Structure formats: structure tokens, C-alpha cells
Amino acid sequence: MSREMARVAIALFATGVALVVTAAALPAEARQLRHRSITVSDGSDSFPTLHVAPGYATVLVFQAPTRDATFARAAGALFQKVARTDRTVVVVPKEAVKRPVALSVTMADGTVVTVAFVTVANEVDAQVDVTIAVRTSTDAPEALKSQVASLRAQLDECQGTSEKAGAAKIAALILAQGLDTPQAFETHELRGGDKQSRLLVYARRRYRLMGLTYVVLTVDNRDAQRSWIMGPPVVRLSGGKDEVELAVMTYASELQELPPDKEERVVVAFKTPAAVGPDHRFSIALPEKDGGRRAELRGLEF
Numbered sequence: 001m002s003r004e005m006a007r008v009a010i011a012l013f014a015t016g017v018a019l020v021v022t023a024a025a026l027p028a029e030a031r032q033l034r035h036r037s038i039t040v041s042d043g044s045d046s047f048p049t050l051h052v053a054p055g056y057a058t059v060l061v062f063q064a065p066t067r068d069a070t071f072a073r074a075a076g077a078l079f080q081k082v083a084r085t086d087r088t089v090v091v092v093p094k095e096a097v098k099r100p101v102a103l104s105v106t107m108a109d110g111t112v113v114t115v116a117f118v119t120v121a122n123e124v125d126a127q128v129d130v131t132i133a134v135r136t137s138t139d140a141p142e143a144l145k146s147q148v149a150s151l152r153a154q155l156d157e158c159q160g161t162s163e164k165a166g167a168a169k170i171a172a173l174i175l176a177q178g179l180d181t182p183q184a185f186e187t188h189e190l191r192g193g194d195k196q197s198r199l200l201v202y203a204r205r206r207y208r209l210m211g212l213t214y215v216v217l218t219v220d221n222r223d224a225q226r227s228w229i230m231g232p233p234v235v236r237l238s239g240g241k242d243e244v245e246l247a248v249m250t251y252a253s254e255l256q257e258l259p260p261d262k263e264e265r266v267v268v269a270f271k272t273p274a275a276v277g278p279d280h281r282f283s284i285a286l287p288e289k290d291g292g293r294r295a296e297l298r299g300l301e302f
Contacts, residue, residue: 031056033126040113041133047114049100050125052093059127060089060115065108075101081256091117107132190215192300197293198223201286203300204265212249213272215284219253219295220263228258231289235270238298239280246270246282 031053038048052058069082069089078097083090089105100116107113113132193202200220207214221228230253235246247270254264268284285296 031122031124033124035127035129036125037129037131038115039131039133040115042111042113047102047116049116049118050128051120051123052091052097052117053119053124054093054095056124056126057090057092058117058125060091060105061127061129062087062089062105062107063131066105067108067110068106069103071101071103076256081254083252093117093119190300192297194295194297195222196295197288199228199286199293199295201295201297203284203297208272211272212269214267214269215300217266217268217284217286217297218263219258219266219286221258221260223293224260226293227260228293229256229289229291230258230266231287233266233268234285234287235268236283236285237273237276237280238283239277244273246273 033056034051038050040047050058065086066084066089069084070076071079071082078093078095078101080092080094082103089103091103096119097117098119100118102114102116104112104114111132113130115128115130190203190206193200195201198221200222202218203215204218205216207216219228219230230251233248233251235248237244237246249269249271251266251268253266255262258264266286273280281299281301283296283298283300285294287294
């Protein structure tokens with residue numbers, strides 16, 4: 001299973017969490033949901049403004065891979081944690097955005113583009129297809145201008161909705177599995193918890209899907225003074241001759257930064273071992289990013 005496919009699955013978990021959290025904030029009046037296309041350019045002094053509302057998700061769809069998407073710290077408090085896959089960015093406001101708030105999206109090639117969000121009456125941009133314009137100087141050779149026009153045409157032709165892109169990736173994954181390959185689509189409740197470094201961590205549920213295992217945990221920050229930011233998790237398998245570290249494909253958390261006395265859900269995805277016996281157990285360690293706090297759950301059953 002590809003890392004890109006794992007990221008799509010994780011984003012679905014994370015986006016679902018955000019929508020559940022904001023469900024109570026849905027406004028009483030219905031809003032028109034729009035699907036629109038915009039063009040942005042790197043380093044432009046002006047940028048498009050999109051319409052958002054509490055309880056409604058706005059999905060930005062890019063034709064090229066993204067690396068990061070961030071609000072300014074103060075402005076980001078108005079939104080749920082940004083959910084992102086390889087080519088999509090999902091934002092959900094916690095409350096009405098009365099003044100335009102800018103979001104910077106960094107592409108995989110280093111290009112940075114900016115869009116703004118604001119709340120207006122009766123209207124939400126539910127899906128926005130984003131094209132990044134290629135800027136050329138007025139004295140550029142005609143051959144280069146022709147090449148740029150050709151690339152733009154190819155991007156327009158490849159443009160599609162996130163739903164179709166996700167369906168195509170799943171279809172390709174199924175084809176890659178083979179008809180005779182054993183399949184597993186299952187979910188089980190997990191039991192296990194511990195308190196370490198003033199972090200109370202519980203394992204809640206395990207999903208197994210096409211060669212990957214997804215584990216959902218809750219993390220409660222019991223430190224009254226310090227926030228906690230999760231770093232890359234570490235998963236190990238024990239019960240055999242040696243303890244083995246399993247490849248973590250991706251992970252996601254509800255909050256970018258967990259405040260004191262708050263709880264969040266975390267999803268960790270790792271490759272399912274080829275052979276797992278009844279005596280095998282796995283552990284998940286959640287280290288703090290750029291810090292010394294760490295929590296680890298051991299003895300979890302497959």
C-alpha cells in the first residue's frame with residue numbers, strides 16, 4: 001500500500017473527527033454550497049477570498065502535491081486543525097470569520113500560495129479547485145510561452161474532484177492486491193492505557209485494511225502548565241525471537257498543539273506484519289516533538 005494512499009485514509013479519519021466536533025455549531029439557516037475554481041500565483045500581492053461558515057468543511061483541491069498548510073497562530077484559533085492529504089487541504093471554522101483570515105499553502109516544490117477565508121450570509125465554498133499560475137516575463141522566448149500554455153492545458157485536463165481522485169486510488173489499490181491475495185477488512189476495540197510524563201494515553205480501536213493497521217488512541221494532557229505537540233510515533237512488535245520496529249506510514253492528531261487539561265484523538269498507521277501469532281503484542285510510543293515528554297503503550301493485542 002502506498003504512502004499516498006495511507007495519507008488519504010488518515011485524512012478521512014482526521015476530517016471526520018473535525019466534522020463531529022463542529023456538528024453542534026451548524027447554523028440554523030441553510031447555506032448554498034458552491035463548487036468553484038480559482039487561480040493563484042506564487043508571491044502575488046493579492047489573493048482570492050473564499051467563503052466559509054461554522055460547521056461546514058471547505059476542501060481545497062490542488063493539481064500538485066502539497067507540503068504544509070498553516071494559519072497565523074492567532075488566526076488559526078478560529079478554525080479546527082487543518083486536515084491535509086497529498087493534494088487536498090480541508091478547513092472547518094469553529095465560529096463565524098468576520099474578517100478575512102489568510103492560509104498559506106506550501107507546495108512540494110517550495111512554491112507558497114495564499115488564500116483567505118471569510119464568512120458571508122447564505123453561502124459556503126464547499127469545494128475549490130486551485131490552479132497555480134506560472135508567471136513568465138514579458139520578454140520570455142515564444143517557445144517558453146508555448147510550453148507554459150501547454151502545461152496549463154494539461155493541468156486543466158487533469159483537474160478533477162477529490163472524490164473521483166480518491167475513488168481512482170482505491171480502485172488502483174484493489175487491482176494491485178490480486179484476486180488470490182488474502183484480504184482483511186476488520187475493526188476491533190482495544191483495551192490498554194497508561195499515564196507517563198503527565199500524559200494519560202488510552203488505546204481505543206484498531207482498523208486493519210489492505211496491509212495497513214490503523215490504531216486510534218486518546219491523549220489527555222494532565223500537565224497544567226505545558227502544551228504538548230506529538231512527534232513521529234514509534235511502533236514495535238514483540239513476542240517473537242526479537243523485538244522488531246514496524247514501519248509507520250503516517251499519523252494524525254485532532255489538534256496541532258494539545259493545551260493543558262485537554263484531550264485529543266490520534267491515529268497511527270503502520271504496515272501490518274506478514275505473520276502474527278497469538279503471542280505477539282505491539283507497542284506504540286508517542287514522543288513529544290522537540291521535547292522530552294513521552295508516553296508508551298505496551299502489550300497491545302493484534
